[in-house]
Amino acid sequence: MPPSPVEPTRISDYHIHVYYDPESRDRAATLRQWIEQRFSVRMGSWHDEPVGPHVVGMYQVQFAPELFPTLVPFVMMNRMGLTVLLHPQSGRPRDDHTVNATWMGAVLPVKTDVLRETD
Numbered sequence: 001m002p003p004s005p006v007e008p009t010r011i012s013d014y015h016i017h018v019y020y021d022p023e024s025r026d027r028a029a030t031l032r033q034w035i036e037q038r039f040s041v042r043m044g045s046w047h048d049e050p051v052g053p054h055v056v057g058m059y060q061v062q063f064a065p066e067l068f069p070t071l072v073p074f075v076m077m078n079r080m081g082l083t084v085l086l087h088p089q090s091g092r093p094r095d096d097h098t099v100n101a102t103w104m105g106a107v108l109p110v111k112t113d114v115l116r117e118t119d
Contacts (some may be wrong), residue, residue: 005094011088014068016061017054019108027080028059034078035061039071044048053097053111059089091119 020028021114025048036043046061050060063071075084083105094115099111 006090010090011065012091013044013065013089014063015085015087015089016057016063016071016106017085017087018061018075018079019058019085021057022048024072024082025057027082029103031075031078031080031082032061035071035075037062038074039067041067041071053114055111076104081105083108085110092117093119 018028020053023026030044035041042062044062046057046059047054048057049103050056061071070114071085075086082109083103085101085103090100092100094112094117097110097115098112
């Protein structure tokens with residue numbers, strides 16, 4: 001057990017990874033469009049093949065902590081059955097994608113061997 005709690009101020013921003021396959025890509029595109037229309041976020045590229053620690057196709061949404069109370073519920077309510085990974089960026093990529101992560105839908109494996117322990 002750590003001697004003291006980790007302060008949330010350590011979080012610089014958040015990432016949402018929206019996972020899709022060829023059959024669900026249209027739904028992923030709709031969700032992407034809805035997010036872009038409503039929120040000031042940084043949208044990542046489409047990755048139709050697995051990339052980095054992700055085992056299926058996905059795109060990333062990067063957003064500031066101030067958007068958490070509105071963007072996260074929006075994605076929860078509008079993900080149309082897509083699997084979504086939400087994680088902080090705290091300077092500990094491996095922990096952020098695993099122990100500090102929140103999943104919406106199925107929990108997918110993450111290739112932790114490609115994630116550094118610290119930035």
